[in-house]
Amino acid sequence: MRIASLVPHATELLFALGLGEEVRAVTHECDYPPEVRTRARLTRDVLPAGLDAGAIDAAVRERTLAGDAIYELDSAALAACEPDLIVTQALCPVCAVSYEDVTAIAHELPGGPRVLALDPHTLEETHADVRVLAAATGREAAGERLLADANVRMQRVAAAVGGLPRPRVLALEWLDPFYVAGHWTPEMIALAGGEDIMGRAGEPSRTVSTVELERISLASGAPDVAIVMPCGYDAPQAAAQAHAYAPTLAHIGARRIVAVNASAYFSRPGPRLTDGVEVLAEILHPGALPTPANAGEAIVVDVLAAAR
Secondary structure, three states: OOEEEOOHHHHHHHHHOOOHHHEEEEOOOOOOOHHHHHOEEOEEEOOOOOOOHHHHHHHHHHHHHOOOOOEEEOHHHHHHOOOOEEEEOOOOOOOOOOHHHHHHHHHHOOOOOEEEEOOOOOHHHHHHHHHHHHHHHOOHHHHHHHHHHHHHHHHHHHHHHOOOOOOEEEEEEEEOOEEEOOEOHHHHHHHOOOEEOOOOEOOOOEEEOHHHHHHHHHHHOOOOEEEEOOOOOOHHHHHHHHHHHHHHHHHOOOOEEEEEOHHHHOOOOOOOHHHHHHHHHHHHOOOOOOOOOOHHHHEEOOHHHHHO
16 A cells, blocks of 8 residues: 555554555655655645744734645645555644645546545544544554553553642643644643643634733632643744743743643644653653653753743
8 A cells, every 4th residue: 555644643643553664755744753754745834934933823824814725735746656545634724735635636646546534633533543544554453552552551641640639731832822722632631630721622722812811810820830832843942932931921820831842742643642641741740650751852841940
């Protein structure tokens, strides 16, 4: 089977299912596992390089309101890899090539490749997608092993933190403007022993104003920890954003500010969400579990202290 993956979390899942050799082409953002870097690239970002967070948000809004994509698909390169299966998503126009564009191009390709969209909103739906993709590729046994491992690890975290106080958490997926993280993130926070004070499980991330953040803090208590997880950013990039907005987050009462590698462990609804739950447990309840092996590259702590 020849597979083209048009979304990074699908690429990660395909490799986790043991399908790396079948993956012929990927997006320009696919960077994990490392061997994916040898695959052909099918997309490019149309936004100018070097934009800050506010300019990125403005550019994305302008293009999506106009019905324009922020990624371009190289249809000739896609045809050249002769895919039997194209894996994409329709959930977020910011995250991948337009689903409608993909299906239109696929319809014109010889052999009529199957187009499979993975669009999870919750942790349960990310696990369901494992089974969907495993069934589509004949890797059902590998899919069940992957899910069994994820369930064991998440249950281990939940058991370790179950009797501990639950810190109040503000999870921010973007900072200019502020976006409260939604979808699967509130569930991850709950599993890791925290209370998400603004996120809504299974619902899209949403913008909030500083006034709204202040109102929540006054009404029901300030966050014990603000977790800065800007979509698509690694830990150093997230830390830079956290430092820039530390005074505002301190003003609303955040006692700690922590930056994380969102691109690897939170933004992408793939296999590494399990690692993300373990990372959150380390942030919220250090010492309750063995320190994750990836903690050094996943977490930047004491952002608030450094900003003072």
